[in-house]
Amino acid sequence: MKKLGVVLGLSAILAFGAAMADPPVTVGQAGLKFSTKNLEVNKGQTVVFMNDDDTSHNITVTGDGNGVSVNSGLQPPGGKFEMPFAKPGTYQVTCGIHPKMKMTIVVK
Numbered sequence: 486m487k488k489l490g491v492v493l494g495l496s497a498i499l500a501f502g503a504a505m506a507d508p509p510v511t512v513g514q515a516g517l518k519f520s521t522k523n524l525e526v527n528k529g530q531t532v533v534f535m536n537d538d539d540t541s542h543n544i545t546v547t548g549d550g551n552g553v554s555v556n557s558g559l560q561p562p563g564g565k566f567e568m569p570f571a572k573p574g575t576y577q578v579t580c581g582i583h584p585k586m587k588m589t590i591v592v593k
């Protein structure tokens with residue numbers, strides 16, 4: 486019972502931390518372009534990538550030397566990919582299917 490209390494306590498702290506983070510920011514993908522080329526978010530903030538096109542996309546995120554490399558896999562039309570940015574730094578976002586689709590996210 487004591488262990489359960491500790492777990493519940495930790496969950497409450499984590500839930501509180503999540504509640505304190507800035508609200509998610511949405512980036513659209515339409516006409517084979519991201520809706521913005523540059524985006525600045527705060528540490529811990531989540532970016533929601535929405536595929537508003539009628540073709541599939543992909544989200545590939547790499548960080549500048551901070552070891553972050555995330556691949557969403559195939560993102561079908563209407564598909565949503567959410568990524569929290571925990572580490573400050575500069576991130577390059579590209580579509581693995583359409584390499585001309587590029588944007589930069591700076592996490593403060």
Ligand SMILES: [Cu+2]
Pocket residue numbers: 517541542543580581582583586
């Ligand atoms: Cu694409």
